[in-house]
Amino acid sequence: MGQGVLLRYKQYLPVTSQTPLISMGEGDTPLVRSRHLEAELGCAELYFKLEGCNPTGSFKDRGMVVAVAKAMEEGHSTILCASTGNTSASAAAYGAYTGIHTVVLVPKGNVAEGKLVQAIAYGARIITVQGNFDHTLSLAREMAQRFPLSLVNSVNPHRLEGQKTAAFEIADSLGEAPDYLFIPVGNAGNITAYWMGFQEYYTEGKTKRLPRMMGFQAEGAAPIVAGHLVESPVTVASAIQIGNPASWKSAERARDESGGVIDSVSDEEILDAYRMLAQREGIFCEAASAASIAGLRKQVKHGGLDLSGKVSVCIITGSGLKDPALAHEHMGSPLQESEANIDSLSRLLGLPASRSGSARV
Ligand code: F0G
Numbered sequence: 059m060g061q062g063v064l065l066r067y068k069q070y071l072p073v074t075s076q077t078p079l080i081s082m083g084e085g086d087t088p089l090v091r092s093r094h095l096e097a098e099l100g101c102a103e104l105y106f107k108l109e110g111c112n113p114t115g116s117f118k119d120r121g122m123v124v125a126v127a128k129a130m131e132e133g134h135s136t137i138l139c140a141s142t143g144n145t146s147a148s149a150a151a152y153g154a155y156t157g158i159h160t161v162v163l164v165p166k167g168n169v170a171e172g173k174l175v176q177a178i179a180y181g182a183r184i185i186t187v188q189g190n191f192d193h194t195l196s197l198a199r200e201m202a203q204r205f206p207l208s209l210v211n212s213v214n215p216h217r218l219e220g221q222k223t224a225a226f227e228i229a230d231s232l233g234e235a236p237d238y239l240f241i242p243v244g245n246a247g248n249i250t251a252y253w254m255g256f257q258e259y260y261t262e263g264k265t266k267r268l269p270r271m272m273g274f275q276a277e278g279a280a281p282i283v284a285g286h287l288v289e290s291p292v293t294v295a296s297a298i299q300i301g302n303p304a305s306w307k308s309a310e311r312a313r314d315e316s317g318g319v320i321d322s323v324s325d326e327e328i329l330d331a332y333r334m335l336a337q338r339e340g341i342f343c344e345a346a347s348a349a350s351i352a353g354l355r356k357q358v359k360h361g362g363l364d365l366s367g368k369v370s371v372c373i374i375t376g377s378g379l380k381d382p383a384l385a386h387e388h389m390g391s392p393l394q395e396s397e398a399n400i401d402s403l404s405r406l407l408g409l410p411a412s413r414s415g416s417a418r419v
Contacts, residue, residue, distance in 0.1 A: 060083050060086060061081060061083075061086075062079070062080070062081025062082070062083060062084055062085060062123060063081075063084055063085040063120050063123060063124070063220055063223040064077070064079045064080065064081060064123060064124065064127060064220075065079050065081060066085065066086070066223070067223045067226055070219075070222075070223070070226065070258060071124060071219050071220070071223075072124070072128065072216060072219055073127075074131070076131050077127050077128065077131050078127050078130050078131065078156075079127070080123060080126070080127050080130075080152075080155065080156060081123060082113040082119065082123065082151065082152065082155055083113055084112050084113055084119035084120050084122075084123050085112070085119075085120055085223055085224070085227065086227065087107060087108050087109055087111045087112060087224070087227070088107075088108045088111060089105050089106070089107050089108075089227070089228060089231045089232070089371070090105060090106045090108060090341070091103070091104070091105055092104040092105065092106060092339060093338075093339065094334075094338040094339055095334070095335075095338070095339065095351070095354075095355075099354065099355065099358045099359075099365060100358070100364075100365060100366050101358075101365040101366070101368065101370050102365065102366055102367050102368055102369065103368075103369045103370070104365070104370050104371075104372070105228075105232075105236075105369075105370070105371045105372070106335075106339070106341060106371075106372050106374050107224065107227075107228060107371055107372070107373050107374060108341065108374050109224065109347075109373060109374055109375050109376065110343060110344070110347070110374060110375070110376050110377030110378070111377075113151065114144075114147045114148045114151045114176060115144075115147070115172075115176075115376060115377035115379065115380055116144040116147070116148065116344075116375060116376035116377065116380075117144075117221065117224065117248060117373070117375050117376065118144045118145050118147070118148035118149075119148050119151075119152070120220045120221050120223055120224060121212065121216070121217030121218060121219070121220035121221040121247075121251070122145070122148040122149055122151075122152045122210060122217065122220070123152060123220055124216045124217065124219050124220030125137075125208075125210040125214050125216040125217045125220065126149075126152040126153070126156055126158065126210065127216075128216045129158065129208035129210070130156060130158065132208065134158065134206070134207070134208040135158060135159060136158065136159040136160070136161060136206070136207050136208065137149055137153055137158055137159070137160050137161070137207070137208045137209075137210045138160075138161045138162075138163070138198055138201060138202055138207040138208065138209055138210070139160075139161075139162055139163070139198060139209065139210045139211050140162075140163045140164070140187075140191065140194040140195040140197065140198035140211060141162055141163070141164055141169075141173075141191075141194075141211075142164070142165070142168065142169060142191050142244065142296055142297045142298070142299060142300070143164065143169040143170050143173030143174065143296070143297060143380065144173055144297060144375075144376055144380070145162075145210070145211060145212075146162035146164055146169075146173065146174075146176075146177045146182065146184070147173045147176035147177055147180075147380075149162060149177075149182070149210050150162060150176065150177040150179075150180035150181070150182035151176070151180050153180065153182060154180040154181055154182075159183070160177075160180070160181075160182040160183065161182065161183045161185070161207070162177050162182050162183070162184050162185070163185050163187050163194045163197060163198050164177075164184065164185070164186055164187065164194065165186070165187055165189060165190050165191045165193070165194050166186040166187060166188050166189075167186075168190065168191070168296050168299060169296065170296055170297075170344075170380050170381035170383070170384070171381065171382065171383060172379055172380035172381055172382065173380050173381075176380075190290065190291065190299070190301070191245075191291075191299060191300050192291075192300060192301050192302045195211060195213075195245075195304065198211060199211075199213065211245075211304070212245055212247025212248075212250075212251075212304060212305060213247075213304045213305075217247060217251075218247055218250055218251040218254060218305075219251075219254075220251075221247065221248055221251035221252070221255075222251040222252065222254045222255030222258070223255065224251075224252065224255065224373070225251075225252045225253075225254075225255025225256045225259065226255055226258075226259060228371055229256070229259050229264065229265050232369065232371075234265055234266065234267065234369075235256050235259065235260070235265040235266075235267050235268060235269050236269045236368075236369045236370055236371045237267070237269060237270065237365075237368040237369050237370060238269055238270050238272055238318075238365065238368060238369075238370040238371070239252060239256075239269040239270070239271055239272060239318075239370075239371050239373070240272045240274070240350040240351070240353055240354045240370065240371070240372040240373065241271070241272070241273055241274070241350050241372075241373040241375075242273070242274055242275075242295075242297075242298055242346050242347060242349035242350050242353075242373070242375055243273040243274060243275045243282065243298065243303070243309060243320060243349075244275075244279075244297060244298030244299075244300045244303065244346065245300050245303045245304050245305060246273075246282065246303035246304065246305035246306055246308065246309035247304065247305045248373070248375065249271055249273045249305075249309045249312050249313075249320075250305045250308040250309055250311075250312055252271065252312075252373070253271055253308075253311075253312035253315070253316065256268055256269055268316060269316065269318075269371075270316050270317050270318040270319075271312045271313055271316040271318035272318050272319055272320075272321075272350075272353060272354070272357065273309060273312075273313060273318070273319070273320040273321075273353075274320070274321055274322065274323050274349045274350055274352065274353030275298065275320065275321075275322045275323075275349070276291075276293035276294075276295045276298055276299070276322065276323065276324075276325065276328060276346075276349060277293070277322045277323060277324045277325065278291060278292040278293045278299075278325070279291030279292065279293045279295075279298060279299050279300055279301060280322035281300075281301055281302060281303060281306070282303065282306060282309060282310065282320050283320060283321060283322045287301055287302050288301035288302075289301060293325055293328075294325040294328060294329060294345050294384070295325070295328055295344070295345040295346040295348070295349055296345070296346070296381075297344055297345070297346035297375075297376065298346045298349065319357070321353055321356065321357070321361075323349055323352040323353050323356055324352075327352040327355070327356060328345055328348050328349050328352045329345065329348070329388050330352065331348040331349075331351035331352040331355060332345050332348035332378075332388065332389075333388065333389055333390075334351070335348060335351055335374075336378065336389060337389075337390070341374060342377065342378035342379065342385075343374045343375075343376065343377065343378050344375065344376040344377065344378055344380055344381060345381065345384055346375060346376065347373070347374045347375040347376050350372045350373055350374070350375075351372055354370070354372060394406055
C-alpha cells in the first residue's frame with residue numbers, strides 16, 4: 059500500500075532491470091460505496107473509484123509515473139505533452155520529482171485555473187497555443203518527431219500501461235471484476251487502458267468475468283458517438299473538450315468487445331451530476347468526471363438499463379478543486395455575510411434571538 063504502481067504491479071508493467079522504480083505514492087485510491095445514488099437508481103452495488111486522490115489530483119499520475127520512468131531509462135532529459143490540464147499538471151510534478159525538464163502545451167483559454175497553477179508551481183515551461191486541444195496535440199506529436207523530446211501524452215503506450223493498474227485495483231478490492239464500468243471519454247486513452255487491465259486479469263484467471271465498458275462523452279464534444287470528427291468541440295467539461303480522440307479506434311474496440319456503449323451527455327446532465335455527487339455523496343469531482351455519473355443516470359432512467367443484481371463502478375477521474383471558478387458558478391448558494399455578533403448570525407440562519415447569546419445551531 060502506498061508503494062506506487064511501478065512496484066505494486068511490476069510484473070504487469072514494462073519494467074526492466076534498468077527501469078527506476080520511482081513513486082510519488084500514486085494509485086491505491088479509495089473505492090467508496092454509494093450511499094444515495096445506488097438506491098436512487100436501484101443498483102445492487104455501486105462504487106466510486108476516487109482517482110482525484112492521486113498525488114496531483116487526477117488519474118493521470120498512474121500512467122505518468124510509468125512514462126517518466128521509461129523516459130529516464132531511455133536517457134531523455136526533457137518530456138513534452140499537450141493537455142487540457144491534468145496531463146500537464148501530472149507531467150510537471152513527475153518532471154520536478156525526477157529532475158527532468160517539462161514542456162507543456164495547453165490550448166489557450168480552455169484550461170481550468172487550478173491545473174494551470176499546478177504546472178506553474180512545479181516549474182514547467184508552459185506554452186499556451188492559439189488553437190484547441192486537437193491542434194495542440196498534433197503540434198506536440200510533430201515536435202516529438204523532430205526533436206529529442208519524450209512525448210508523455212496517452213499516445214505513449216507506457217501511459218496506458220500505468221493507467222490499466224486502476225482496473226487491477228478495482229478487481230483486487232472487489233475480489234472480482236464489476237459487471238459495469240462507467241467512465242468519461244475524452245482522448246479515449248483511459249477507457250482503452252481499463253479494458254486492457256480487465257482483459258489481462260481475466261486472461262490470467264484472476265477474474266471470472268469482464269465488465270461492460272460504458273463510456274461517456276460530452277454532447278458538444280462527442281466524435282465517437284457521432285462517428286465523425288468534431289472541428290470545434292464545446293463543453294463545460296473542459297478536460298474532455300476533444301474533437302479527434304487519439305485512441306478513438308481502441309475505445310470502439312473496448313466498447314464492442316465488452317458489449318458496452320459509448321454515449322453522450324449534455325452539459326446540463328453533467329452539471330446536475332456534478333452537484334448531486336458533491337451534495338449527496340460528499341464527492342467533489344471535476345465536471346469531466348461527472349460525465350460518468352450523468353451517463354449512468356441517463357442509461358438507467360432513459361435507456362432501460364437494469365442494474366439490480368449488478369455490481370457497478372464509476373470512475374471519478376479528477377478533483378473538483380482544480381476548477382474553483384466552475385464550482386462558484388454552478389454549485390449551491392452564494393456566500394452570505396454576517397456582522398460579528400450572535401444577533402446578526404442567528405437572523406441569517408433563521409434562528410430565534412437568544413437572551414443569553416448561546417443559541418445552538
Ligand atoms: N477526466 C479528466 C478529469 C481528464 O482530465 C480527462 C482527460 C478525462 C477524464 C478523459 O480521459 O482522455 O483518457 O479519455 N484529460 C486529458 C488531459 C486530455 O490533457 O489532461 P481520456
